[in-house]
Amino acid sequence: MRILLFIHGFNALSQRLFVELEALGHEVSIEFDIHDDNTREAIKLFQPDLVLAPYLKRAIPRDIWENTRCLILHPGPLGDKGPSALDWAILKGESHWGATLLQAEEEMDGGPVWESRSFAMAERPKSSLYRSEISDIAVASVKDALKRIEAGEASPRRLSKQDEDVTGNLQPAIRHKDRVIDWKKDDSETILRKIRSADGVPGAQDGFFGRSLYLYDAHRVSDEALLILNAAPGAVIAKSGFALCRKTKDGALWIGHMRDPHGEHGFKLPAALVLEADLDKELSEVGGYPTICSHRIGDVTHLHFPFYNGAMSTSECEDLLAAYREAAQQDSKVIVLHGGPDFWSNGMHLNVIEASNDAANESWRNINAIDDLAEAIIRTESHLTVAVMHGNAGAGGVFLARACDQVWLRDGVILNPHYKDMGNLYGSEFWTYLLPRYAGEENANRIAEQRLPMGADEAAMLGLADKVLSNNRAFFASEVDEQVMQLCEANVWSNLIDKKIKQRREDEAIKPLSTYREEELTRMRGNFFGFDPSYHVARYNFVHNIAKSRTPITLARHRDKRYQSGAAHRSTHKGYGT
Template sequence: MRMMMRILLLVSAFNGLTQRAWCALTDAGHDVGVEIAPAFDTPEALTAAVAEADPDLILCPFLKHRVPEEVWGRWTTVVVHPGPVGDRGPSSLDHAILTRQERWGVTALSTVEEMDAGPVWATSTFPLPDVPVAKSALYNGPVADAAMACVTEVVRMVAAGEEPVPADDLPRDVPGTGELPLLRRPAFAVDWSLPVEELARRVAAADGAPGAPAEIAGERYCLFDAVATPEVLDPQAAPGAVVGRDVDAVALAATDGTLWVGYAATLGERRGTKLPARSVLDPHTASPRHDAPGELAECRYERDGDVGILTFRSYNGAMHTEQCRRLTAAVQAARLDDTAVLVLRGTDSLFSNGIHLGVIDAAQNPATEAWANIQAIDDLCEAIATADQLTVAAFTASAGAGGVMTALCADVVLSRDGVVLNPYYDMGIYGSELHTWSVEARVGQEVADQLLTGCLPVSAPRAADLGLIDGVGPRDAGEFDAWLAQRAAELVRPTERATAEQAARRRAPARPLSYHRTIELAEMARDLFDDRHGFAARRRGFLRKTAAAETPARLRFTTRSTAALAEVR
């Protein structure tokens, strides 16, 4: 019989990995609570909160703050470090990408006085690709998978009464590991005399934060989302010059090729908001092109027999107004194809979180831009919901808010294992994307109300149990792609298609979609233009990564977990 434990997640933020751990542990039946470390002014206050919770185990899947000795000396406290056995320091993934490591890992260690120096509970390693992958994609993919393997092993060991092993007694799966220094922004500086592949590697290593600083046309910027290509677009251009643009991406000349950049930010005393590169680098004088690398392609349509597959990409999951309009046009074009099934999917590391808060905040009139953005994503939802083909939405990566709701407009919704869904709005807005129809149609009013108001994440398996989605495929990206292709092909068959269409008809709206859209937009108008629930302040806090002032009550042990939602059905 499995031992059910009271597990406290002590974290710096309730980020994607923390949410995945919370979901997995909750789904397994454990009593799980969260405390956000920066919400406590003093070590004594944090210790008092832990004492009140009195957990069997403290897990720290994402923690940048020091744990007081009064905590780790009394309660078993395990930190999940994004580095292999022997690695120490706060910039592990940055170093791994910059130094071209062939293999990396994650290690779960007991907390001791010295950071990342405690005995080891579990470790898991994985290969790193030759072509640099953005740090966020690496973190949300292989690192998160390895971290979850470690979390599972830690819980098993604690339940079995086993003890961790001193790091020096374990083999070094990644040789040469040791303590590495904190890397600050200058360490990622884009030196235009370097090979283009090295420039892309620096941008990848600095992805998310702190960003790779670069000088372009005498101005300072931070670059993100970059891909190197060997093609020289303008032999006369000096390295660092803008030489082209393709949709939102901007091409910059390099010594031996071209650095295509998808996102950028101004860099003054502080870094500006990350925005589509075209809007930041102002390349309007550069020639428009249509040869940006496929890795930056906003959407791609392919046909496999009677199945059409539309893959879309949104950096960090945010979709601004023009992007939503282009994606809607792509869906409408795909609808004209004589396919039986239309699949809409994200990339291996990205799906969608809905509207683009950064572009909204940077607009001259944020409320007006937000209004245009929500109208544009609603158009996308209607295009999906009214397609003649049987539509399939595939969560290839975690999603939130409007991104979840957009997918729920499809007839069939599938997900990759390990995905976490946040099917609610918590940014001071009512939300739209036809959610007043799609969520309730799938799970019923009572569960829909709990999902939308409870503001708690849901794992893919739990979402399937609730009826929110229709199936869960393998975690491995390649295996999931094959599984998804097989499921889509099966839906072409008359019997399978008829069954799916029958289920879709049961969920069909009783009123016109315009009814739901009108109700939602009436609420959104008040939230955007009257700011009745603090959308402006919440948006700015999110973009500036303002530390939480307190742990939300919904995350503490008193919260009713999403595991209990299944009982409502």
């Protein structure tokens, strides 16, 4: 089937649908919702059998849905309508929620229903629910609907007020004032829901030191000393790295990130950077904010680093390297690097770089700090190393994971193993060593040039991953534990260690690791300090969320002249070698 993905932005859900539909053999192209005339032109060029809209902010024009079947994903249960479905569900503390696939008609979210599924709500931010539960049931719903359409069962369900399973209703667009925090009146749970309901976009509005800020990345505080501290609600009472602890009327909360729309930098940043000039210099530094942590179970050291949105600043890379070196000093056998639940890593922290006084120099510091970590992992001879990807990874994060001896993916994870969309950035993290080694020279070049997301099965087929485990998050964790224990078996572990050391020494004799690093960083220095400003322009546009004026040709294949001439291979014909 020929499917046009019609989207506002190529987010995690859109990427997963793209990957899953292509894996099923469908012919998929993408058009951003920029202007109605662009959309009409895309329809004319691609002539899709179906338009699928998983992420839109406005209605599809009538003349399009009247002539081409258009399916809309709405993040709410049967009968739910309105642009703020998941926001309200979190704010109201719903125990269950859902997603509904319906056909576009005149009434927004009011068309006949193709599929609808529900899930138990977890206590996580809106953006996290979109990437996980919503994404899972959206993919399942789309697959089932396509099966029905292909089988000729083109009869979606018309809802009636009398239907007992219709639990949703029309809800208004949520407003900033619906989430404004009152630290004197709101308890910790209420504040947490307000921030989580707005995490991602637009953030929960609040006042800090007379400034109107937007808050993100909120977590409960468990430290008893902070919970019972006698301070006024709203007071900043401690910090943990760049996170700030703020007193509530019944406890305290960590606030990890903020945005000051009227400040020098109007984008999201670690909280202490936003308020650096206002904070008490004597503010206590304590632990508790969920960042780098490790624990050991028998012969296995687990290292977790749930960095917000997978971005790794210079200081975070340095801290993670210190934690890794400490793990490597233990007499365990395996080090497991977990990343976070939503992202393993997305490489450099572009927001922190953009906010620095010298973006080129901060970029240079950041890439060297990541390279230091990647090199330490590659050179480890005392332990087997495993990157366990619970969540997605992009750019340098993909190759940082591949620096490990084993890479295990949860089924459903999406990788973006390329740098070029960030202003033709060359990339480092020893990708010129790791990618040919695991994927082969021919595939390495194609992967680097594709600029397209990749699913878990494709990553394993190409050598970017070694195992694909369960999509079920609870089962995935138990599978990881089981697989790691197998690596710890004496004969298995010693054989793999010997093979690893032998391979590394052979590779070093052919071309030293330092040479790969020097060559990559020479190219990166040109990106950062050279005459071509493409990287700096692309980073600025990304950080400031500048809307695209056109859909990139790599996504809008219907606009690719090779496609129009029949020369561009589609879908499963990506041209990879075997």
